[in-house]
Amino acid sequence: MHLQQLTAAHLDAVLEFETVNREYFAAVIPDRGDGFFADYPARHAALLRMQAEGTxxxxxxxxxxxxxxxxxxxxxxxxxxxxxxxxxxxDFAGRGLATEAVGRVCVLAGAVxxxxxxxxxxxxxxxxxRKVLLRNGFGLLGETTSGERPSLRFLLELTG
Incomplete structure (x- = not known):
């Protein structure tokens, strides 16, 4: 597996990923809605602008x-x-890939x-x-709500 920062060339691949997994993701997080998919090229361009601005x-x-x-x-x-x-x-769940990818981005976040x-x-x-976060050293801050769902908040102090 390779970790790569988003580029304009990824537009079709990301849209396919989100479309193929829409129902799977909606089982645990709120669905993004039809507008997200219908106007994804504009959304992708906006993501690239935010990335260029550093936000x-x-x-x-x-x-x-x-x-x-x-x-x-x-x-x-x-x-x-x-x-x-x-x-x-x-198709990639349950293999430790989320834990690995989050860990790699945590290293980038501090070091780069x-x-x-x-x-x-x-x-x-x-x-x-929750397991992904805990395995990567995040500490539990407490409970809150996200929308109307009970949620947990976590924090990781980076060493750089």
Missing amino acids: DLFHLLLTDDRTVAGRVNLVCISDGEAEIGYRVGR YGLKRLRAGTAVDNHAS
Whole structure:
């Protein structure tokens, strides 16, 4: 597996990944809605602008044949902190790829991007996501709600 920062060339592959996995993802997180898929080229361009401005950084986990297996994003970058979010496609789940990809992005966040802290959240009932965070050294901050769902908040102090 290869970790690569999002580029314009990834548009079709990311849209396919999100489309193929839409129902799978919607089982644990709110669906992105039809508009996300219908207007994805504009969304992709906006992601690239945010990345160029340094407010967000988007990473893809790619197979050897360049299929998107997962995504790991650093968003809302400010004051040495960012929120990390991730997803691995149904066909790649259960292999430790999310743990590996999140770990690799955490290293990049500290060593390359100069971040000091990463925040994360997951639904209380999303046990797989919680395991990914805990295996990567995130500490539980407490409970909250996201939308109307009970959620957990996590924090990782980066060493650089």
